Amino acid sequence: MAKLSLIRIDFRLIHGQVVAKWLKSIQATKIIVVNNTLAKDPVMSNIYKMATPADVKCSVVGIDTFIAAWNKNQLGEGNALVLFKDVHTTLEVWKKGFPIEQLQIGGLGAGPGRKAVYLNMTLNPEDAAMLTEMSSGGVNVFFQATPEDKPMEYEKVMESVSF
Numbered sequence: 001m002a003k004l005s006l007i008r009i010d011f012r013l014i015h016g017q018v019v020a021k022w023l024k025s026i027q028a029t030k031i032i033v034v035n036n037t038l039a040k041d042p043v044m045s046n047i048y049k050m051a052t053p054a055d056v057k058c059s060v061v062g063i064d065t066f067i068a069a070w071n072k073n074q075l076g077e078g079n080a081l082v083l084f085k086d087v088h089t090t091l092e093v094w095k096k097g098f099p100i101e102q103l104q105i106g107g108l109g110a111g112p113g114r115k116a117v118y119l120n121m122t123l124n125p126e127d128a129a130m131l132t133e134m135s136s137g138g139v140n141v142f143f144q145a146t147p148e149d150k151p152m153e154y155e156k157v158m159e160s161v162s163f
Contacts, residue, residue, distance in 0.1 A: 004075075035089060070098050
C-alpha cells in the first residue's frame with residue numbers, strides 16, 4: 001500500500017511549486033495525476049511526465065484506472081502525491097471509494113462566476129457545493145498554496161463567503 005503523502009487539487013497540476021516545494025516537503029516518490037482528458041492525450045501526458053524530476057515516477061490516469069489501481073493494491077509502494085485538476089473529478093473518485101482523509105486545495109483557477117475566497121484561491125458555487133459535500137462526509141478540506149503557508153480550514157473560510 002502506498003502512503004498517501006498528499007492529495008491536492010491544483011488546476012495547474014505539475015508545475016514549479018509542486019516540483020520545487022511539495023515533492024521535497026512530503027518526500028513523494030511518485031505523482032499520480034487523475035484526469036480523464038489528460039489520460040487520453042499522450043502528448044499532454046508526456047509533457048507532465050517530463051516536468052517531473054527523474055527520481056519521481058509520474059502516472060497520468062483516468063478515474064476508472066485510478067480506482068482499479070486503488071482497489072487492486074492501494075496504488076502499490078512508495079509515497080504518493082495524488083493530483084486532481086478539478087473538484088468534480090475529486091468528488092467522483094471519492095464517491096467511487098477512494099478514501100480521502102485530507103484534501104488540500106492549492107488552486108482552482110480564475111474565470112467567470114469564480115470568487116476569491118482565500119488569498120488568491122477561488123471557488124464558484126458548484127465547487128463550493130461539492131467541497132461542502134465532501135467536508136460533511138468526513139473529508140478534512142483545507143486551503144494551502146505552499147508548504148510555508150499555514151493551512152486554512154475550508155469551513156472557516158466558508159463562514160464569510162456567500163455566492
